[in-house]
Amino acid sequence: MWTVQLLNSLAFAALLFLACAGFSLIFGLMRIPNMAHGAMFLLGGYLGVAAIRLGLPFWAAVACGGVTVALLGWIIDALLLVHLRRRESAEVLVTIGVSLVIANVSLLIWGGDPLRFDPPDAFVGSLRVGHLIFPKYRLVLIAMAVALGGLLYLLIERTRIGAMVRAAVDDRDMARAVGIRVTWIFTGIFCLSCFFVGAAGVLAVPTLSVFPGLDGNILLLSLIVVIVGGAGSLIGAMIGSIVVGLLYTFGPILFPDLAYAALFLPMAIVLAIFPNGIFGKQAS
Amino acid sequence: MNRLGIWLLLLAAIALPLALRSTFYVDICTQVLIASIFAASYNILIGHARLISLGHAAAFGVGAYLVTIAAGRYGLPHPMAIAAALAGALLIAAALAAFTLRTAGIAFMMTTLALGQLLWGIAGQWVAGTGGENGLTGLRRPALLALDLESPAVFYYVILVCAVAAHFFMWRFAMSPLGALLRGARDQPTRLTALGHDVWLIRFIGLVYAGFWAAVAGVLYAYFHEFVSPQVLSVETSIEPLVMVILGGVSTVAGPIVGAAIIVLMQQVVSSYVAAWPTLLGIAMIAILMFMPGGLAASLSRLWDRARFRRIAPRG
Numbered sequence: 001m002w003t004v005q006l007l008n009s010l011a012f013a014a015l016l017f018l019a020c021a022g023f024s025l026i027f028g029l030m031r032i033p034n035m036a037h038g039a040m041f042l043l044g045g046y047l048g049v050a051a052i053r054l055g056l057p058f059w060a061a062v063a064c065g066g067v068t069v070a071l072l073g074w075i076i077d078a079l080l081l082v083h084l085r086r087r088e089s090a091e092v093l094v095t096i097g098v099s100l101v102i103a104n105v106s107l108l109i110w111g112g113d114p115l116r117f118d119p120p121d122a123f124v125g126s127l128r129v130g131h132l133i134f135p136k137y138r139l140v141l142i143a144m145a146v147a148l149g150g151l152l153y154l155l156i157e158r159t160r161i162g163a164m165v166r167a168a169v170d171d172r173d174m175a176r177a178v179g180i181r182v183t184w185i186f187t188g189i190f191c192l193s194c195f196f197v198g199a200a201g202v203l204a205v206p207t208l209s210v211f212p213g214l215d216g217n218i219l220l221l222s223l224i225v226v227i228v229g230g231a232g233s234l235i236g237a238m239i240g241s242i243v244v245g246l247l248y249t250f251g252p253i254l255f256p257d258l259a260y261a262a263l264f265l266p267m268a269i270v271l272a273i274f275p276n277g278i279f280g281k282q283a284s
Numbered sequence: 285m286n287r288l289g290i291w292l293l294l295l296a297a298i299a300l301p302l303a304l305r306s307t308f309y310v311d312i313c314t315q316v317l318i319a320s321i322f323a324a325s326y327n328i329l330i331g332h333a334r335l336i337s338l339g340h341a342a343a344f345g346v347g348a349y350l351v352t353i354a355a356g357r358y359g360l361p362h363p364m365a366i367a368a369a370l371a372g373a374l375l376i377a378a379a380l381a382a383f384t385l386r387t388a389g390i391a392f393m394m395t396t397l398a399l400g401q402l403l404w405g406i407a408g409q410w411v412a413g414t415g416g417e418n419g420l421t422g423l424r425r426p427a428l429l430a431l432d433l434e435s436p437a438v439f440y441y442v443i444l445v446c447a448v449a450a451h452f453f454m455w456r457f458a459m460s461p462l463g464a465l466l467r468g469a470r471d472q473p474t475r476l477t478a479l480g481h482d483v484w485l486i487r488f489i490g491l492v493y494a495g496f497w498a499a500v501a502g503v504l505y506a507y508f509h510e511f512v513s514p515q516v517l518s519v520e521t522s523i524e525p526l527v528m529v530i531l532g533g534v535s536t537v538a539g540p541i542v543g544a545a546i547i548v549l550m551q552q553v554v555s556s557y558v559a560a561w562p563t564l565l566g567i568a569m570i571a572i573l574m575f576m577p578g579g580l581a582a583s584l585s586r587l588w589d590r591a592r593f594r595r596i597a598p599r600g
Binding site: 031033035080083084088089090092093094096097098099100101103104105107108213216217219220223224226227257258259260261263264267268271272275276 | 336338383384386387389390391393394395397398399401402404405406408409410411412413518519520523526558559560561562563565566567568569570573574
């Protein structure tokens, strides 16, 4: 039973990593705090449900959630955030405003009951290894998180675009002077992170289902991931996701009513010892 | 605000229930007063200390929950229940301040938001303690001397006395040397440290003091509604005083009161038509930050200046 729970918590950590990697990246690298992130996850989930109801196949639903949320991110960036660059507290507050609107409009459209759909047939059922039984869908989630982590690492560290991003982050005036379109790069990375969050929202529906209040939960968990792991570090996001995933899965088993209180523990320890997070890059 | 203005405002506040026929409107005025205490406590943070907390609902909500549990469930006498609730909320505020002040700037906002969300999550989940999503009832307004507090007008006057005292003490705090230190820590933390002041301690005291008045507002809120739910610990509850203060004008005495009146009235009007209050709050917040960062008062005076300038300036 403990192995299965361990796998469950890793699957949850994978989901969390899919949702947080972009959040941590844009915050850590570009200092854009996107607090609408939990609401975008929620919206992605509802869009996925809507797409499945229209009869679209699973992967099309995932793409639909991701692309729509990325488009929304582009609109938010172009209309609001571009005017607030470098005014971080205003960015925080505006994105919180956006998240209130998204969550409330979703409630008005899709109602208050939890919604879910089944994963595609290929991922239903479980895999047997010896005497252990693993649900396939959870293994898929873990594989996707590992793949995304690898891809993001390669994108940032090994490609020309990644080099341009790092240049724009380190010295935006100099980057502009050598011909890098800094504004485009920032917008592009922002939309990419929104795409991941939206897609993660759809992927989460078969295991978590989607319901009002999910936005607040995901926002809390991603904040803890970033506080624990440190902003802007992929390794930090991964470690943070695993810590939160373990506590979030084992917490309710160990202390049924107070699972949330267990989440306080890693935060308290990290804040007391490393106020910038274990892998945090910048002094805040 | 000059002295005459204060007396006129107070007179208007006293006359209000007599002028309003319907108890519905009296109840709205009571809510404005409670919200104004909460907003003024937030003004200490955002205005005087420039600590933008996104978890200010913590002290408010814990105060509301504790008084409901102490008096409603365990039947403690009201003065004791209120004292216990305020003490408990103060402890929470102090603990949160001790953790969150390890960080600064944007990390402070994130940490306060995370800890606030954590309390919200606990309130929604801990059925035995908080009643979970269903919330808690059972708190009844006590008999105060010969007064019937269930009467909206009587309750309004009691709250008015509390609000006047709260605003007075918060104004005194802002004017005190400690208030000046808080603004010093906001503007010139390095110089203040060089002068031998402990900036961390100053901010800590500011956070705890603001937490105390937020808890007072929370206790009054619990007595007003005679019901608490996880809503009192939600992000919206943390955001509302922030919007009120920015709307009314930061670091003024009148700002939080004006902002509270506008927001509570808006909430009442909107909620009676559609369940879209968070949407409106979100849009209000975005609009204020994008178009009038100084708040309503500053925007109005700027418009006024512009209009006057147009009259005086020769066209050409």
